[in-house]
């Protein structure tokens with residue numbers, strides 16, 4: 001019998017076309033709708049990149065103003081969503097809060113939908129749903145962090161753009177421009193990355209003609225895992241364990257001896273470095289200077305150079321973003337929810353793309369369980385016997 005060609009983890013399998021983004025590991029580049037992500041991060045507000053991902057083109061001034069007006073209209077944390085978050089145990093992971101909140105928003109929005117045949121929605125409806133989620137997520141994430149700190153939610157400010165308002169709602173103070181800029185860049189870098197696990201999850205759910213919210217809830221579940229989005233949080237745990245740059249060598253000796261995965265390093269697609277890291281590292285450098293924290297840079301650089309020289313495995317985006325979010329003041333547990341707030345743009349762009357040329361995603365598997373066996377004493381009825389006879393005949 002020939003061995004089936006199983007692609008464990010779907011590694012190397014091309015499952016569909018996408019026009020949303022292009023990851024090119026050979027040239028270490030990442031394009032969103034054709035634009036290098038570095039150029040977008042250097043020149044655009046996150047709202048414009050969200051528009052680009054959804055529509056395929058950067059917005060005109062008028063289009064950007066319209067998107068910003070809608071985003072501002074949905075920035076408030078609805079009372080029932082706040083109440084739902086409050087039902088989540090305070091010591092649950094904040095990704096559980098975000099997942100619950102999005103689930104409720106979806107149920108509320110789709111209430112009255114007569115049948116499952118009507119939930120997948122038109123492109124126009126899905127675009128409106130995408131913008132609403134994009135607008136509401138900062139309030140959800142900010143409230144989560146404030147709730148854990150025993151603080152009341154902060155109302156959004158109409159005079160601030162997305163990134164500045166996100167920081168305002170989290171910290172109840174106006175962030176300096178350098179901080180807003182670094183945060184905006186991180187959102188852009190996290191927005192989209194082709195068929196990663198969470199995006200593929202969203203596409204699988206969408207391919208059944210389920211609704212956009214269900215697809216996003218499933219994607220949030222996939223992103224929570226430490227091999228995916230959870231890695232940015234895990235990087236900070238590692239930094240806390242190591243303490244200072246001097247401890248890196250002995251810490252790494254032990255971690256490698258225990259065959260631990262060093263979070264924030266390695267990538268399924270990029271094997272010679274993640275295209276997003278230089279831009280995020282530059283943003284981290286500005287924060288290190290702004291907050292006068294050379295110790296963070298020393299720990300970062302030492303762990304990177306030691307690990308790369310020993311294993312030849314390079315940092316991914318989570319490596320610089322974790323310490324950057326820490327310097328800005330986000331709690332470690334809030335890092336992956338921040339990733340959700342950014343990636344919801346890419347997920348929803350993919351959901352709409354999937355729907356536009358849908359095929360149910362349903363791969364095959366090779367069975368390697370026990371051979372056929374039977375319940376003792378069971379007497380097959382006529383229909384069962386006929387099936388068994390057909391199977392026997394087919395088997396020759």
Ligand SMILES: CC(C)(COP(=O)(O)OP(=O)(O)OC[C@H]1O[C@@H](n2cnc3c(N)ncnc32)[C@H](O)[C@@H]1OP(=O)(O)O)[C@@H](O)C(=O)NCCC(=O)NCCS
Nearest residue numbers: 226227228231260261262263264265266267268313316318
């Ligand atoms: C992202 C990741 C899952 C990619 O995995 P992958 O493409 O399946 O690569 P593999 O796990 O097969 O790795 C190949 C080898 O490198 C090792 N390796 C990969 N990343 C490593 C890491 N971060 N620390 C230690 N070893 C690592 C693997 O153990 C494996 O070694 P082996 O061949 O001796 O078994 C993996 O690099 C990882 O777990 N990284 C840490 C989590 C992380 O930062 N995730 C965020 C991704 S953006």
